[in-house]
Amino acid sequence: MTGSIITVKNVCKRFKKVEALVDVSLEAKPGEVLFIFGPSGGGKSTLLRCINQLEKVDEGEIIVDGIRVTDHGADLDTLRAEVGMVFQLFNLFPHLTVLQNISIAQERVRKWPKAQANETAHKLLERVGLPEKSEAYPHQLSGGQKQRVAIARALAMNPKIMLFDEPTSALDAEMIREVLDVMVDLAREGMTMMVVSHEMGFAKAAADRMVFLANGRVVEEGTVEQIYQNPKEARTKAFLDQILY
Amino acid sequence: MPDSNPTIEKASERKIPGLFPTAARLKTLPWWALVVLLLGISLVYAITSIPSYQDAFEFIAPGLRVTFIASVSAFGIALVIGLVVGLGRISSNVVAYNLATFYVEVVRGIPMIVIIIYVAFVLVPIVVGGMNGLGHLILSTPWLAFLHGMGENLYSMSVQDIDSMARAIAGLAFGFGAYEAEVFRAGIQSIEKGQMEAARSLGMSYFQAMRHVILPQAIRVILPPLGNDFIAMLKDSSLISVLAVRDLTQLGKLNRSRTFRTFETWNTVTYLYLSMTLLGSMAVKWLERKFKSGDR
Numbered sequence: 112m113t114g115s116i117i118t119v120k121n122v123c124k125r126f127k128k129v130e131a132l133v134d135v136s137l138e139a140k141p142g143e144v145l146f147i148f149g150p151s152g153g154g155k156s157t158l159l160r161c162i163n164q165l166e167k168v169d170e171g172e173i174i175v176d177g178i179r180v181t182d183h184g185a186d187l188d189t190l191r192a193e194v195g196m197v198f199q200l201f202n203l204f205p206h207l208t209v210l211q212n213i214s215i216a217q218e219r220v221r222k223w224p225k226a227q228a229n230e231t232a233h234k235l236l237e238r239v240g241l242p243e244k245s246e247a248y249p250h251q252l253s254g255g256q257k258q259r260v261a262i263a264r265a266l267a268m269n270p271k272i273m274l275f276d277e278p279t280s281a282l283d284a285e286m287i288r289e290v291l292d293v294m295v296d297l298a299r300e301g302m303t304m305m306v307v308s309h310e311m312g313f314a315k316a317a318a319d320r321m322v323f324l325a326n327g328r329v330v331e332e333g334t335v336e337q338i339y340q341n342p343k344e345a346r347t348k349a350f351l352d353q354i355l356y
Numbered sequence: 357m358p359d360s361n362p363t364i365e366k367a368s369e370r371k372i373p374g375l376f377p378t379a380a381r382l383k384t385l386p387w388w389a390l391v392v393l394l395l396g397i398s399l400v401y402a403i404t405s406i407p408s409y410q411d412a413f414e415f416i417a418p419g420l421r422v423t424f425i426a427s428v429s430a431f432g433i434a435l436v437i438g439l440v441v442g443l444g445r446i447s448s449n450v451v452a453y454n455l456a457t458f459y460v461e462v463v464r465g466i467p468m469i470v471i472i473i474y475v476a477f478v479l480v481p482i483v484v485g486g487m488n489g490l491g492h493l494i495l496s497t498p499w500l501a502f503l504h505g506m507g508e509n510l511y512s513m514s515v516q517d518i519d520s521m522a523r524a525i526a527g528l529a530f531g532f533g534a535y536e537a538e539v540f541r542a543g544i545q546s547i548e549k550g551q552m553e554a555a556r557s558l559g560m561s562y563f564q565a566m567r568h569v570i571l572p573q574a575i576r577v578i579l580p581p582l583g584n585d586f587i588a589m590l591k592d593s594s595l596i597s598v599l600a601v602r603d604l605t606q607l608g609k610l611n612r613s614r615t616f617r618t619f620e621t622w623n624t625v626t627y628l629y630l631s632m633t634l635l636g637s638m639a640v641k642w643l644e645r646k647f648k649s650g651d652r
């Protein structure tokens with residue numbers, strides 16, 4: 112299919128004996144929001160990490176925005192600058208202020224002048240609802256605030272694609288909403304997103320397609336209504352029943 | 357545990373308030389430091405007023421400068437070696453990893469004094485020989501004519517040109533580099549993997565991530581052992597006296613054979629080393645506190 116911004120073709124990834132991904136194929140068009148869910152250990156993180164090449168695939172190919180990232184010698188720094196990633200445990204830089212966390216990559220990677228980087232950072236903080244926290248250090252923030260800063264940090268590079276790996280799994284219930292709100296806004300603005308999560312509310316509000324990944328395989332894939340209302344595979348149904356009671 | 361002292365003091369004060377120190381409090385006073393201080397004062401007195409001590413001090417004191425310069429330069433080079441080799445030790449590149457590990461394991465298995473002798477009399481001649489060979493190659497290659505000036509310098513280089521101070525510094529740096537490499541490795545590995553991944557996923561190169569994200573955090577872990585190693589370097593630099601470098605120890609040996617005043621000589625040498633290491637320890641503690649209380 113042409114017009115895809117992410118193409119994952121027959122990807123296999125092994126860790127010693129563990130088959131983390133088995134013949135996984137997926138596509139995402141620009142502006143699409145893919146919601147990826149499945150049991151723990153199913154390969155969801157590995158899939159995202161292969162897309163921005165934090166992990167190397169064993170077989171198959173991945174093409175992101177026209178770059179075959181699985182090629183030997185692909186320009187990974189450039190790739191990663193176009194692909195934002197948000198982690199379950201935030202991974203903010205604890206020795207830097209919130210503002211520095213957001214501006215550092217613009218200065219070091221994009222080589223933008225400090226003033227411009229800080230201006231962007233302030234705008235993004237406004238956007239994620241934390242304009243007053245620019246001088247705080249990460250340890251002074253709540254979990255939800257940390258994750259919103261992490262999203263702002265990824266957005267500062269002006270990425271074409273955003274990958275979210277269980278962005279709300281480490282958060283207390285009352286903080287999940289503030290992070291999902293930011294993500295829904297982002298989806299509405301047309302960002303291409305791959306979101307690994309179990310927040311079905313987010314899927315309903317913002318996802319275009321859902322992918323059920325288990326044992327390293329894409330078990331089922333379809334629109335939110337399809338998967339939600341009548342999953343074809345028994346395993347998908349069983350898993351949905353489980354997480355929705 | 358030095359931290360427990362203040363609490364003991366407070367507890368005893370609360371029990372028996374009074375002007376005079378209680379028995380419990382007497383136990384916690386740093387008597388050892390008082391003794392050091394008294395010994396120091398008597399030595400200063402001796403040096404300023406007893407001729408034989410005065411003579412020993414005047415002869416030996418210039419060694420302070422040599423010991424200090426050798427230690428600081430060797431430690432500076434050892435830090436560079438340590439950083440590079442430490443990165444090699446955690447590298448996924450097989451060649452870098454094995455070269456780094458070879459160096460660390462071999463050097464740490466050899467006594468420091470042997471390393472110093474080995475570097476001075478084996479490695480330095482080998483390197484000079486290599487330079488000569490390189491110079492010869494340049495001189496005998498017509499299309500490298502533009503490098504002939506350098507080639508001549510390299511070719512005429514001689515082992516005698518490398519003085520014993522330079523060899524001593526090279527030896528100490530080579531020996532300590534292996535230990536500093538392990539300090540850097542441990543410090544870097546103490547930082548969560550997620551930090552590197554977050555930095556890389558923002559498009560930073562490996563070295564940018566190291567420089568701006570990992571090392572600034574690792575420095576808190578790295579600094580205390582580095583400080584200890586610098587103090588160790590001040591002491592172990594005494595080994596370079598085997599190369600006849602005129603450091604504190606060497607001047608001590610010379611003064612002793614010059615005057616036969618064993619007591620005066622070694623009391624003075626000991627006092628000078630202690631002043632350096634105690635001052636060094638204080639400086640290291642101050643630095644550590646500064647880094648701990650700084651931004652986080």
Ligand SMILES: Nc1ncnc2c1ncn2[C@@H]1O[C@H](COP(=O)(O)OP(=O)(O)O)[C@@H](O)[C@H]1O
Pocket residue numbers: 126129130131149150151152153154155156157158
């Ligand atoms: N770095 C790694 N080393 C070894 N095994 C790994 C590594 N990363 C993931 N795995 C294994 O690969 C499988 C998929 O993991 P992961 O992608 O993290 O699953 P998920 O994110 O869906 O929970 C699991 O069995 C996990 O133990």
Ligand SMILES: [Mg+2]
Pocket residue numbers: 155156157276277
């Ligand atoms: Mg995961």
